[in-house]
Amino acid sequence: MEEGLRERKKRETRQRIADIAMGLFLQRGFDNVTVAEVARTADVSVNTVFNYFRTKEDLFLDRSEESEDLLARAVRERRAGETAVEAVRRDFFEALGTGDWRYGMSEGLDLFTQRVRESEALQSRVRMLEVHREERLARTLAEDADADPDDLTPRLVAAQICAVVRTLTRHFAMRQMAGEDPPLIRADIRVHAERAFDLLERGIGDYCLRPEPGSLSLPQAGERSTPAPR
Incomplete structure (x- = not known):
């Protein structure tokens, strides 16, 4: 229970930082916004931002x-x-x-x-x-x-x-x-x-077909189902 609540709080914090960062990036441009500004707007430290996102680019591409x-x-x-x-x-x-x-x-x-x-x-x-x-x-x-x-x-x-x-x-x-x-x-x-x-x-289209239960495997794309003529 304790672990579940802790993980949920982490996810919520990460999402809030990402949402705030994206709002700033879209409004002013990626290169015109610093990580420090994101941290200040999100009311967290710069270290906290980097705890959740390795790079500034990760803030923009959080998914x-x-x-x-x-x-x-x-x-x-x-x-x-x-x-x-x-x-x-x-x-x-x-x-x-x-x-x-x-x-x-x-x-x-x-x-x-x-x-x-x-x-x-x-x-x-x-x-x-x-x-x-x-x-x-x-x-x-x-x-x-x-x-x-x-x-x-x-x-x-x-x-x-x-x-x-x-x-x-x-x-x-x-x-x-x-x-x-x-x-x-x-x-x-x-x-x-x-x-x-x-x-x-x-x-x-026939490549990597998942067989129906009980069915025989079908030939993969590029394979011949019958011997090639000599």
């Missing part, structure tokens, strides 16, 4: 851990009979339909993106986040498919999935920054996303 694990988690938690692509597709459209933040289709993405574009430090950090997300997805695919260490297929599949998600997210952000109405953009993104995931499924 980076969740974001890096986003696609790998969708694959790990996929349903029976569902491929990796199908799992990501379902998760993407669920987020799109609710306006959830995790795929960047939420209100305020335009200002968030603008602040990233203004800061070289944030641009570098976002690029690393995207690299880590792809690496995590590739590892998850390799583990679930029991791929050989020399098999590049998990990395190739991860790269294609990440490219689709990244392209759709950036398209949404650019149009929102241009002043278009988010609900209208989401409706258009839905059409683009259907097409994008259709292309993925035709190319790698």
Whole structure:
């Protein structure tokens, strides 16, 4: 009970610091706000801020851990009979339909993106986040498919999935920054996303299929189900 209350207080403190920091960053720009200002506004010490966030960039990207694990988690938690692509597709459209933040289709993405574009430090950090997300997805695919260490297929599949998600997210952000109405953009993104995931499924749709209980394993993408003719 004591431990539970203590952990909850830590989470609440961390979230309060992150929310205050993001408000300052969005209002004034990332490079124009110091950690000391964040600490002063949050009524905590600078050391307290760094106890919860290793770097200033972590204050801006306080959900980076969740974001890096986003696609790998969708694959790990996929349903029976569902491929990796199908799992990501379902998760993407669920987020799109609710306006959830995790795929960047939420209100305020335009200002968030603008602040990233203004800061070289944030641009570098976002690029690393995207690299880590792809690496995590590739590892998850390799583990679930029991791929050989020399098999590049998990990395190739991860790269294609990440490219689709990244392209759709950036398209949404650019149009929102241009002043278009988010609900209208989401409706258009839905059409683009259907097409994008259709292309993925035709190319790698059978890769990493989770068998139905009691069913035989199906061949992986690129494998032949019958011997090749001589």
